[in-house]
Amino acid sequence: MRAIIIGVGQCGTKIADLFSLVDFEAIAVNTSRGDLDYLKHIPAERRILIGESLTGGKGVNANPVLGREAMKRDLPLVMRKVSSMVGYEDVDIFFLTFGFGGGTGAGGTPVLAAALKEEYPESLVVAVGALPLKEEGIRPTINAAITIDKLSKVADSIIAIDNNKLKESDEDIARAYEKINYTIVERIGSLLALIDIPGEQTLDASDLKFVLKAFGSFATVGYAKARADQVRSLSKLIERSFESEGLYLEAKVESALYGLVAIHGPPEVLKAKEIFEALDELTGRIKGKQIFRGFYPDSRTRDVEVVTLLSGIYESRSIEEIILTAKGYAKSFMKAKAEAEEKKRELLTGLPDFDDLYPGAEVND
Ligand SMILES: Nc1nc2c(ncn2[C@@H]2O[C@H](COP(=O)(O)OP(=O)(O)OP(=O)(O)O)[C@@H](O)[C@H]2O)c(=O)[nH]1
Numbered sequence: 001m002r003a004i005i006i007g008v009g010q011c012g013t014k015i016a017d018l019f020s021l022v023d024f025e026a027i028a029v030n031t032s033r034g035d036l037d038y039l040k041h042i043p044a045e046r047r048i049l050i051g052e053s054l055t056g057g058k059g060v061n062a063n064p065v066l067g068r069e070a071m072k073r074d075l076p077l078v079m080r081k082v083s084s085m086v087g088y089e090d091v092d093i094f095f096l097t098f099g100f101g102g103g104t105g106a107g108g109t110p111v112l113a114a115a116l117k118e119e120y121p122e123s124l125v126v127a128v129g130a131l132p133l134k135e136e137g138i139r140p141t142i143n144a145a146i147t148i149d150k151l152s153k154v155a156d157s158i159i160a161i162d163n164n165k166l167k168e169s170d171e172d173i174a175r176a177y178e179k180i181n182y183t184i185v186e187r188i189g190s191l192l193a194l195i196d197i198p199g200e201q202t203l204d205a206s207d208l209k210f211v212l213k214a215f216g217s218f219a220t221v222g223y224a225k226a227r228a229d230q231v232r233s234l235s236k237l238i239e240r241s242f243e244s245e246g247l248y249l250e251a252k253v254e255s256a257l258y259g260l261v262a263i264h265g266p267p268e269v270l271k272a273k274e275i276f277e278a279l280d281e282l283t284g285r286i287k288g289k290q291i292f293r294g295f296y297p298d299s300r301t302r303d304v305e306v307v308t309l310l311s312g313i314y315e316s317r318s319i320e321e322i323i324l325t326a327k328g329y330a331k332s333f334m335k336a337k338a339e340a341e342e343k344k345r346e347l348l349t350g351l352p353d354f355d356d357l358y359p360g361a362e363v364n365d
């Protein structure tokens with residue numbers, strides 16, 4: 001299983017940088033030179049500054065139109081770097097990490113996703129984006145809604161992470177982001193780490209690709225972990241990974257098409273009967289009636305860890321709120337704009353030009 005992580009914009013490159021820390025192949029793309037310099041783990045030759053002629057290396061200040069232009073202008077540069085990294089070995093999945101609310105990530109990611117789909121038709125392109133916090137205000141919400149629309153047309157799946165859901169209430173934002181980023185990398189990293197490794201019943205790259213090839217709908221990762229000596233019911237732990245507090249976003253499990261569950265823990269705890277009970281129940285709940293499963297007994301660990309992936313989701317409160325807020329705002333904005341234009345026309349119609357009032361003052365040139 002080969003995955004390449006490409007971070008776009010500040011949020012995206014910070015997440016990609018953490019993936020690099022845990023040994024994934026990662027590239028960072030940004031319009032801000034300062035933010036690229038700030039990364040710790042991605043080697044310098046894999047950090048790409050885009051849109052320098054547009055912004056002078058200073059970012060796009062949450063303007064996705066500039067983010068899109070920057071990516072378009074320097075797409076050949078980015079694609080050359082990707083190609084040299086890919087080499088001769090196929091890539092199963094490109095994960096594009098970004099923040100939905102800014103300018104570089106929101107504007108640039110859909111452009112890059114489309115280019116990757118065209119250049120690597122056999123590989124999946126999965127967008128992994130953080131949804132803005134409510135307290136960030138209206139503009140990030142609009143950027144998010146429009147980017148969701150664009151990605152839904154090019155990406156195979158969108159793993160949307162609701163920052164609101166993962167943030168614990170009384171934290172300052174920088175600390176909260178840092179923790180959320182770790183959570184994202186821990187979960188997706190654990191899932192990818194269990195693909196193609198030996199186990200009782202294993203998951204391979206084609207299972208993961210099957211689940212994530214879901215026509216640009218949403219996917220979410222669920223997680224539950226406990227010390228093995230404290231697990232009284234394994235099926236409860238598995239179920240917990242599907243419950244609201246385990247998931248990345250407020251989503252209706254019943255609307256999911258496919259699922260994938262990977263369970264890792266000491267052999268004496270991974271009891272087939274309990275696992276099948278829990279998974280049968282969950283298989284019945286989701287639309288596609290199919291859950292891929294992997295069991296990884298490991299006598300070296302004292303924890304039981306369940307990572308689940310649900311895909312093909314189309315009912316999510318987190319997403320609906322963003323789209324409806326953006327639509328409402330767009331409507332009132334367009335109305336206000338039309339009113340202002342009308343008012344301007346009304347007010348200014350009937351004014352003469354200078355020449356009407358200053359006769360005989362024509363200038364010969
Ligand atoms: N989870 C998480 N979300 C973040 C982080 N940083 C920013 N965000 C979110 O991402 C959005 C901003 O995206 P950024 O990545 O900062 O913006 P950008 O893509 O660099 O674009 P510009 O700064 O406008 O050039 C905000 O709305 C935040 O919700 C982070 O480290 N972690």
Ligand SMILES: [Mg+2]
Pocket residue numbers: 009010032035059060102104
């Ligand atoms: Mg930025």
